[in-house]
Amino acid sequence: MWDYEKRTQYPIKIRHCNPRLAQMIITQYGGPDGELSASLRYLSQRFSMPYAELKGLLTDIGTEGSQ
Numbered sequence: 716m717w718d719y720e721k722r723t724q725y726p727i728k729i730r731h732c733n734p735r736l737a738q739m740i741i742t743q744y745g746g747p748d749g750e751l752s753a754s755l756r757y758l759s760q761r762f763s764m765p766y767a768e769l770k771g772l773l774t775d776i777g778t779e780g781s782q
Contacts, residue, residue: 754778 745751757777764770 761773
């Protein structure tokens with residue numbers, strides 16, 4: 716369903732290391748209020764959803780957020 720290629724869309728040239736910025740970016744993706752946490756909450760809530768249409772909606776939202 717997905718095609719994974721390990722390359723960037725645009726060339727990246729890192730000139731200076733910035734640990735504070737890296738920590739902030741990591742927190743936004745994997746912290747308690749980050750994108751990954753929200754995506755996993757949607758995907759886990761789909762298992763208790765009684766309606767198939769809403770179960771599909773939660774699946775779509777959860778998989779779209781984790782890309």
